[in-house]
Every structure is written in structure tokens, then in C-alpha cells.
Amino acid sequence: MTQFSKNIVSVSLWITVVILFGSLCNGGKILVVPVEGSHWVNMDILIKALHGQGHSIDVIRTYNSWFVKENSTYYKSITIPNTKGMDEEFVDDMLFKMINYERGKSQLSAVQLYSYVFKAIHKTHEMICQLITNIFESAEILKTLKEKQYDLMLTDPSWGAGILLAHELKLPMVYNVRWTATGEGHFDVAPSPMSYIPITGSGNTDKMNFFQRVKNAFFYLLMDIQNSRFNLPLYQTFCDKYFHPPVSFYELLQGADIWLMRVDFVFEFPRPTMPNIIYIGGFQCKPAKALPHDLEDFMQGSGEHGVIIMSLGSFISALPDDFTEEIATAFARLPQKVIWRYTGKRPSTLGNNTLLVDWMPQTDLLGHPKTKVFVAHGGTNGVQEALYHGIPVVGIPFFFDQYDNLLRLQERGGAKILSISTLNKNTLHAAIQEVINEPSYRLSMQRLSHLHRDKPVKPLDNALFWIEFVMRHKGAAHLRTESYKLPWYSYYSVDVAVTLFAVVLIFTLSIFLTVRYMCVKCCSRKRKTE
Incomplete structure (x- = not known):
């Protein structure tokens, strides 16, 4: 060497x-x-x-x-x-x-x-x-x-x-x-x-x-x-x-x-x-990685229709039985395949096109080219992952900030919100179909995704x-x-406003009293002269 x-x-x-x-x-x-x-x-x-x-x-x-x-x-x-x-x-x-x-x-x-x-x-x-x-x-x-x-x-x-x-x-x-x-x-x-x-x-x-x-x-x-x-x-x-x-x-x-x-x-x-x-x-968002073989096979088996992903986040582990029956029925009527993360009781109306899982690699699924729509509760993490990957959202908000998060996406054209009170097999099916078939939803989310990623520092x-x-x-x-x-009255400058008002009031009152005094004096002299 x-x-x-x-x-x-x-x-x-x-x-x-x-x-x-x-x-x-x-x-x-x-x-x-x-x-x-x-x-x-x-x-x-x-x-x-x-x-x-x-x-x-x-x-x-x-x-x-x-x-x-x-x-x-x-x-x-x-x-x-x-x-x-x-x-x-x-x-x-x-x-x-x-x-x-x-x-x-x-x-x-x-x-x-x-x-x-x-x-x-x-x-x-x-x-x-x-x-x-x-x-x-x-x-x-x-x-x-x-x-x-x-x-x-x-x-x-x-x-x-x-x-x-x-x-x-x-x-x-x-x-x-x-x-x-x-x-x-x-x-x-x-x-x-x-x-x-x-x-x-x-x-x-x-x-x-x-x-x-x-x-x-x-x-x-x-x-x-x-x-x-x-x-x-x-x-x-x-x-x-x-x-x-x-x-x-x-x-x-x-x-x-x-x-x-x-x-x-x-x-x-x-x-x-x-x-x-x-x-x-x-x-927390990352580029999608390769899926496990079983999930990849499921995704590829969806053909031209693609796949719908549903997750209600880490807080929600179970829902009322009749509520999940409505969701499962809506999914069963779709031509798309569905991956639904849910740990509660298996719905009896679950269709052959729906895969029920205890856990899923959410960000990798959202970044998959076969994914068409994300059905989500509106938690900050899930909403931002959908935005990162440019996937439109059908939102079902439950509590806390979830409606507000989804509203921000809906205002920008990337989401459609369904309330719990109106959700049934028909409204959910119609909402998913609308978001899939109307190109503006996906285009809006892709535009937001480009804006979000265009940063000098990750x-x-x-x-x-x-x-x-x-x-x-x-x-x-x-x-x-x-x-x-600062106390509230200093933060909002209430003390300054009150002081200025008092100064103007005293100044105005002083002028008024001075003029009044001079007028009285003048009138008094005039009467004495007469």
C-alpha cells in the first residue's frame, strides 16, 4: 500500500x-x-x-x-x-x-x-x-x-x-x-x-x-x-x-x-x-414503501377500479353494531376493493370485496397508485397523510377537532364530509362514488400535495x-x-385608550368652560354698560 x-x-x-x-x-x-x-x-x-x-x-x-x-x-x-x-x-x-x-x-x-x-x-x-x-x-x-x-x-x-x-x-x-x-x-x-x-x-x-x-x-x-x-x-x-x-x-x-x-x-x-x-x-409523513405480499396482491386484484382505504384512527376501536352494518353494506355495493382497519365485532353484511384488518401500513397504502379514496374520521395525522399523498377524503367526524380538520380540506376541494346523523349505506355509497367519479377532488388534493412538499427543509x-x-x-x-x-387591559391598550379619551375629554371640557366663562363675562359687561 x-x-x-x-x-x-x-x-x-x-x-x-x-x-x-x-x-x-x-x-x-x-x-x-x-x-x-x-x-x-x-x-x-x-x-x-x-x-x-x-x-x-x-x-x-x-x-x-x-x-x-x-x-x-x-x-x-x-x-x-x-x-x-x-x-x-x-x-x-x-x-x-x-x-x-x-x-x-x-x-x-x-x-x-x-x-x-x-x-x-x-x-x-x-x-x-x-x-x-x-x-x-x-x-x-x-x-x-x-x-x-x-x-x-x-x-x-x-x-x-x-x-x-x-x-x-x-x-x-x-x-x-x-x-x-x-x-x-x-x-x-x-x-x-x-x-x-x-x-x-x-x-x-x-x-x-x-x-x-x-x-x-x-x-x-x-x-x-x-x-x-x-x-x-x-x-x-x-x-x-x-x-x-x-x-x-x-x-x-x-x-x-x-x-x-x-x-x-x-x-x-x-x-x-x-x-x-x-x-x-x-x-410524520414519508414516501410509501413496498407493501407486504398479501396486501400487494389484494391491491393488484382490484383491477381498474382501485381500492378504498378506511381507518378511524387510534382512539376508535369499536362502533355500534348497526352503524358498522351500514358501513359494510355500503362497501359491499362498490366495484372497488376496500381495506378497513377495524378491531370491533365483524359486521354480518361485510362483502367479499372488503378486507377487515386489525392494523395496516396506512401511509404506504395511501401512497399506493391503486388507492382512490380515504374514508377517515378527520384526525390530524390521517388528514395530513392523505394530503401528503394527494388522496381525496370522505370524512366521518366524531368529536374534538375532527370536523374542523375535514372542513379545511373540504374548503380546498379535497374532501366531502358526512355527519354521523346522516350516515347510512346510501349516503356513504353516494359520497364515495362522488369523490371517485368527480376528478376535481383528486386534482385538488394533488395540488395541495405539491404545495405541501415544496419546502426547502423537511x-x-x-x-x-x-x-x-x-x-x-x-x-x-x-x-x-x-x-x-401583560395584563389584559395593557395587551389590548385599554389603559391607553381610556387615558387618551380622558385627555381629549378634559381638553374639550376646558375649552367649553373657558368659552362659556368668557361669554358670561362679555354678557355681564354689556349689561353693566347699558
Whole structure:
């Protein structure tokens, strides 16, 4: 071997060592406090990517966690004993009540149903407060967490446990966020005029007439009452007990260094934003990979008609029997083949063209050329995967933000929404046929897909950069607005307006009194002269 070749080998070995061990030397310690369900699905993707960058990750979980596993190859779990979290039974009970109400098979009134959902959400926050209380009351757990000397808190602010723990451990904080404990994330950190920004649940778009703006204001009032009177006080009570000097939980919530927002403006309506909001919508989406042989054979067997994919997400495991019978009947009448992810009771009307599966590689199926339509509940992950692959959607929203997500696609021409109250074998069959046979749906989704993919940096890479940015610089205070520290009257400049009004009023009154005084004087002199 020549000296030149030896030098090349030495340099190559050195570069390999730097690549292999450099990231490990710079790897940080990250504490993750996640949320269950579909929120965990996308948090899990971030954790895997961070692990791949050489970071060490610990994840807080309850002993009965529905999604967060105790053993993992890419994170270490910290299980909090005697702490129950949200489970499948809790969600199913709420789901069945809502479906039966929408289909007219419930004795509940609209007020009673809203009250039930409201109490269910409140109960969830109570469970989270119990989780964080158990952590603070355990000297051993708290000591272990402090000794770890984490570099960062990564949390989903839909639940407040991570926010409170980050304050106690004095950690910079990054959110993986669409929702917070008070509602849609933007409302907590960015200006949100109600004249063109729809409130979740209002059914409005960003184009509202007078009556829709009244409805928007009403839904904002409901949201504010629920949060200010019920949800936030739970966390504030915790703050008052454990934090000295006292702090405002809402200010803690607003004070995250970086907000990794799980939307982009191909999907979201345009609105004001802030420099510490980083848009990572679709970060979980990937190009389709080859399918397992059995699924590929099923797809190819569909011929020219293609395949319909149906999934109602990770939360929904079962539906009322008569409801699934209607869906199965509608599918059986279609010339297309159907892959339906469903873990409940097998419908008796299931057709030969329908494959019922417990699990499916959803993104790979959506990216398959044979896929024609995605029948979905409207969860953020599924909607964005459909958008990424350009597949039109027939939406069946159940609760939370699902209708609002589907509405954004429908407004852009890529989806058709069916309500639970009107869904039957005929309406579902007609909706699927319309979306398949009307080219505008697919063309609209393909246009949105091109817009979504046309970015200088991939959303996941962007998320990783900003997480590591916060770790490198011990926070990102220079990007945080100070507006959240202002009282409401200063934020809206009410004090300035009142002061200016008072000055103008005093000035005007002074002129009026001066003129009046001079007129009286003149009249008085005139009378004396006469």
C-alpha cells in the first residue's frame, strides 16, 4: 500500500470515528411528558428521530398507559405508580354516547351531551393533576429527575403535567403542539382576531358573515368559560400549593421556548403567528414503501377500479353494531376493493370485496397508485397523510377537532364530509362514488400535495433543528413575545385608550368652560354698560 493510500485510509477512519461518536458526545438528555392516543403516535416519531441523533430520552408514563410502552429500544420509561391515565374504556364510553345522540338514539339532550363531554375533559385534567401531584409528592422520583440533569423538556401541552415539571426542574421547554389545555395552540401565543379565525367547534371557515361571527364569538365565550372556570383552576391550584414564589399556570403554558406546530398553511387557514412557532405539519409523513405480499396482491386484484382505504384512527376501536352494518353494506355495493382497519365485532353484511384488518401500513397504502379514496374520521395525522399523498377524503367526524380538520380540506376541494346523523349505506355509497367519479377532488388534493412538499427543509428535519437549537442555547428567550406577561387591559391598550379619551375629554371640557366663562363675562359687561 502506498503512503498516499495509507493517508486516505487514515483520513477515512478519522471521519468515520467523528460521525459515529461525535453525535454521542454532543447528545443531550431529554425528558418527554407525552399525551395518549394519536398525540403519542406523532410524539413517538420525534423521539425515534432524536434517538437517531444520539440523544438520550426518558418518557413519563402512567402504570396503565394505553400507548406508551414500558420497554423500548429508543427511550427509557419512567412509570409513575398508583397513577391511572386515560384508557380505551374511557374513550369508548364517550364515543358511543356521541354517536347515539347524533343518530337520535339517545335520551340525552344537547345540553346534557355537552355537559357530559365537558365533564369527561375535566376528568382527564384531574387525572393529569393527580399524575403530577404523585411525582411531586414522591421525594425519590423528584430527586431522580433532578439528578438526571436534563437539557430539555419536550411535551405536548394538551395536558399540563410537562409544563409544571419543566418549571420545577428549570428546563427549557419545546412543545409538540396542536392543542393546549385551553384549546387550539395559536390562541395562547399569537394574536387571534375572531373576525376571520374560526373557533374550534363553530363549524366556521375564515370567511364569515355577520351571523357566523356572532356564532364564533359565542363559541369563544363557551371555550373561555370552560377553561377559566374549570380546567385552568385545576392546574393553578397545583401551582399555588407547590411553587413559591407563586406563579400563574397560564403564563407557564405561554412561556415555552419553541412551539412545534403540527400544521402548515397548506392545511391551516392563514392567521397571525409568532417567531417561536415552527410549522412542522406532515412531519410524520414519508414516501410509501413496498407493501407486504398479501396486501400487494389484494391491491393488484382490484383491477381498474382501485381500492378504498378506511381507518378511524387510534382512539376508535369499536362502533355500534348497526352503524358498522351500514358501513359494510355500503362497501359491499362498490366495484372497488376496500381495506378497513377495524378491531370491533365483524359486521354480518361485510362483502367479499372488503378486507377487515386489525392494523395496516396506512401511509404506504395511501401512497399506493391503486388507492382512490380515504374514508377517515378527520384526525390530524390521517388528514395530513392523505394530503401528503394527494388522496381525496370522505370524512366521518366524531368529536374534538375532527370536523374542523375535514372542513379545511373540504374548503380546498379535497374532501366531502358526512355527519354521523346522516350516515347510512346510501349516503356513504353516494359520497364515495362522488369523490371517485368527480376528478376535481383528486386534482385538488394533488395540488395541495405539491404545495405541501415544496419546502426547502423537511418538516421533521426542521423540528430536530429547533429542538437541538434550544438545547445548544439553553432556551430561545429572544424569540418569545412578552405579550403573555401583560395584563389584559395593557395587551389590548385599554389603559391607553381610556387615558387618551380622558385627555381629549378634559381638553374639550376646558375649552367649553373657558368659552362659556368668557361669554358670561362679555354678557355681564354689556349689561353693566347699558
